[in-house]
Amino acid sequence: MFVAIVPAYNEGRTIERVVKELLSCVDSVIVVDDGSTDATAQKAKQAGAVVLSHKINRGQGAALETGHEYARKIGADYVLHFDADLQFDIQDIVPAFHALQESKADILVGSRYLDNRSNIPFTKRYILSPISRVVDFLFGGLKLTDAHNGFRILSKRALRSIVITHEGMAHATEIPRLVKKNKLTYIEFPVKVTYHEYGQNLFGGINVVKDLILGFFLHK
Amino acid sequence: MLIVFKLLFIVFSLYNIFGIFQRKKGGSLGLLGALFWSFFWCAVIVVVLWPTTVQMLADTFGIGRGSDFVLYISVALLFFLLFRLHIKIENMNKNITKIVRRDSLQEKS
Numbered sequence: 001m002f003v004a005i006v007p008a009y010n011e012g013r014t015i016e017r018v019v020k021e022l023l024s025c026v027d028s029v030i031v032v033d034d035g036s037t038d039a040t041a042q043k044a045k046q047a048g049a050v051v052l053s054h055k056i057n058r059g060q061g062a063a064l065e066t067g068h069e070y071a072r073k074i075g076a077d078y079v080l081h082f083d084a085d086l087q088f089d090i091q092d093i094v095p096a097f098h099a100l101q102e103s104k105a106d107i108l109v110g111s112r113y114l115d116n117r118s119n120i121p122f123t124k125r126y127i128l129s130p131i132s133r134v135v136d137f138l139f140g141g142l143k144l145t146d147a148h149n150g151f152r153i154l155s156k157r158a159l160r161s162i163v164i165t166h167e168g169m170a171h172a173t174e175i176p177r178l179v180k181k182n183k184l185t186y187i188e189f190p191v192k193v194t195y196h197e198y199g200q201n202l203f204g205g206i207n208v209v210k211d212l213i214l215g216f217f218l219h220k
Numbered sequence: 221m222l223i224v225f226k227l228l229f230i231v232f233s234l235y236n237i238f239g240i241f242q243r244k245k246g247g248s249l250g251l252l253g254a255l256f257w258s259f260f261w262c263a264v265i266v267v268v269l270w271p272t273t274v275q276m277l278a279d280t281f282g283i284g285r286g287s288d289f290v291l292y293i294s295v296a297l298l299f300f301l302l303f304r305l306h307i308k309i310e311n312m313n314k315n316i317t318k319i320v321r322r323d324s325l326q327e328k329s
Contacts, residue, residue: 032324050328052324052325052327052328053324053327054320054321054324055320055323055324056316056320058316058317058320058321059317062317062320062321065321066321066324066325069321069325070325070328073325165314167313167314167317214306214307214310
């Protein structure tokens with residue numbers, strides 16, 4: 001069973017379309033409504049998704065792990081991480097899934113830097129991404145071209161081993177760290193990212209570093 | 221006037237030490253925490269009664285003035301406490317997430 005996990009916070013404008021499109025590529029769509037104040041949950045349900053509702057907003061990492069727990073419970077074989085804001089291209093899912101199956105790797109990580117289809121903002125491509133690559137390597141330990149890409153496909157083995165503890169955006173660095181720690185194999189795959197808004201800025205990046213450092217001192 | 225201040229500081233420190241014992245007895249403070257804070261407030265009493273001890277310590281650490289030594293120690297202590305507070309809040313956040321997650325999964329089953 002191939003399951004898509006979509007963390008969503010106030011994505012009522014796009015969630016219906018995302019769920020419907022995803023259902024053409026995967027067996028089931030789990031939308032984790034992360035304390036939205038709009039109609040995200042209702043619209044996702046109407047579109048055919050299984051909706052898990054966080055009563056209060058806990059962050060993208062927390063929402064993904066809630067989806068993971070549910071996916072483990074229903075015995076999912078593969079899990080797709082997909083954003084709710086239409087920044088990813090549905091057309092990438094099937095080729096990525098085939099690439100993962102053919103490679104026999106445990107996890108596929110999307111990258112917007114492996115081809116030229118994404119309209120990446122200049123400052124993001126040439127300033128923030130190089131810095132984030134260094135930070136990701138230092139904290140994550142894997143040399144990825146785009147660790148902070150939300151498009152991933154996890155095999156059953158990866159789903160079992162990757163338990164996300166970072167609630168916010170630091171989960172994107174934690175996942176490669178867990179891949180390395182659990183000796184999982186990985187591949188990168190080019191995906192298209194369409195920017196509807198700038199996304200994570202420098203302050204977001206600083207917050208990620210702060211969360212990663214604090215994470216070392218927290219009870220797991 | 222100086223005697224009044226000294227007395228106030230000593231009474232305040234003794235009150236805090238009493239509070240530490242109460243909290244230790246009630247279980248809201250661990251042994252290490254109780255020892256640390258008891259030592260801290262005892263040190264305050266020593267400094268209030270014999271201010272020259274601070275100068276002696278400052279000389280030992282190569283810091284010119286006793287008041288500078290107190291300031292450095294205070295800043296370091298405040299940073300340490302702030303850090304601990306931060307960790308505590310983050311751990312609480314994690315526990316809240318666990319409850320929220322359990323609740324959302326239970327609703328589904």
